[in-house]
Amino acid sequence: MTSSPQPVILDTGFFERDPLLCAAELIGMDLVHGECRGRIIETEAYREIGDPACHLFTRPSAREFVRKHPAGTAYVYLNYGVHWLVNVLCHDLSTETSGFVLFRALEAIAGIDIMIQRRGTEEQRKLCSGPGRLTAALDIGRRHHGLSLTSDPDFCLQVPGGQESYRIVSDRRIGISAAKDHLWRFLAGDHPGVSVPAGRAR
DNA sequence: TTCCAGATCTTA
């Protein structure tokens, strides 16, 4: 009887909370697509209220999206005309406000050969460390926009079977021009695979 | 370390 516990898919309730809380607690969870699995080591939270960097601040299409979809839905968009970025939608029931968690870096856990093939590099550090890189490695794109991340075992977020724990660090977000001072990026402390180490964000 | 192209979407 040495069976390890089965991975559990995060349910809708997990995402019916403050995006900051979800972003922090998603560190150490797994993002799964098909055969590929990555341990989440870096996230960013974006809030509807008080956050000019959030798509909900400037984009009517994003506001329509959150009206029409439940918590736990994938929000995927093309950045700079080149890279797909994947987020998960949060509806904070306690405040009746919404937001997103952006996935910024993973540690490749399974399906690594496929990721290497898709990324065209064997370098562990280049496989999934960056929001555009991880979507390329896991083949996540336009067709995932609006799909649930809480129901399909082939596209979901899971609590991994093991019990590895991570020291969670918060830091400034990357690549934004507004609301730079919010410490709304979350990282697995000291993990070599993060896109930008803690304390290095401009 | 810094610069720059790449290619598409959304909004104005």
Added chain:
DNA sequence: AAGATCTGGAAC
């Protein structure tokens, strides 16, 4: 018409 939650390669 303008700017954008990025990446890889080249130049220095």
